Every structure is written in structure tokens, then in C-alpha cells.
Amino acid sequence: APPLLQPGWHFAITPYIWLAGLNGTIGISDVTADVSESAWDLLKSLRFGAMGDLEARYDGWVFGSDLIYVSLRDKHAFSTATVSGELQLDQKEWIVTP
Numbered sequence: 001a002p003p004l005l006q007p008g009w010h011f012a013i014t015p016y017i018w019l020a021g022l023n024g025t026i027g028i029s030d031v032t033a034d035v036s037e038s039a040w041d042l043l044k045s046l047r048f049g050a051m052g053d054l055e056a057r058y059d060g061w062v063f064g065s066d067l068i069y070v071s072l073r074d075k076h077a078f079s080t081a082t083v084s085g086e087l088q089l090d091q092k093e094w095i096v097t098p
Contacts, residue, residue, distance in 0.1 A: 009056065009058050010056070011055065012053075012055040012057075013054055013055075014052060014053040014055075016053065020039060021037055021039050022035055022036075023035065031080060033078065045072045046072060047073050048069070048070075048071045049068075049069065049071070050069050051066075051067070052066075053065070053066050054067060065097060065098045066096070067096055068094070069094050070093050071091070072089065072090075073088070073091075074089045075087065075089075
């Protein structure tokens with residue numbers, strides 16, 4: 001019988017991959033910078049990532065959630081007329097969708 005019709009608990013984990021780029025302007029006060037990062041650029045900054053769909057079924061009930069975790073790190077030097085230096089991005093993000 002299909003899993004929905006079988007009695008008791010049934011579990012499924014489905015990993016997947018999703019890629020995105022980033023384009024826009026970032027800044028603080030009057031210091032701004034244009035950002036253009038392709039999906040490949042972001043993959044080079046990836047330290048760790050995991051994505052998956054978790055599903056639990058009990059009799060006719062279904063409980064599910066998408067889980068996404070990503071850790072990125074990158075450094076870039078910058079210079080303006082009044083300020084120069086290096087920026088380092090460390091980002092860790094969880095997305096949980098029930």
C-alpha cells in the first residue's frame with residue numbers, strides 16, 4: 001500500500017540544491033558600493049551548506065519542513081576618496097519553513 005495508507009510512522013529526507021546570485025547596492029551612510037555576485041562567485045565563498053526537506057507521516061497526517069543552512073565567508077579590499085580598508089563578510093543563516 002502507498003505510505004499514506006500504511007499504519008504507523010514513516011519518515012523521508014530529501015536533500016536538494018538551490019543556487020542564487022546577488023545584485024544591488026550596499027552601504028553605510030553615504031558610503032555605498034555596487035554588488036554583483038554570480039552563483040559561481042557565491043559558491044567560492046561557501047564554507048558549508050545543507051538543504052533538505054524533512055517529512056514525517058503518521059496514518060493520514062503529514063508533517064513537513066524545508067531546512068536550509070548556509071555559512072559564507074569572503075574578503076574584499078575597498079578604497080574611496082576618504083576611506084580605505086578591507087571588508088570581511090561572515091554570514092551564517094538558517095531558514096526553516098514548516
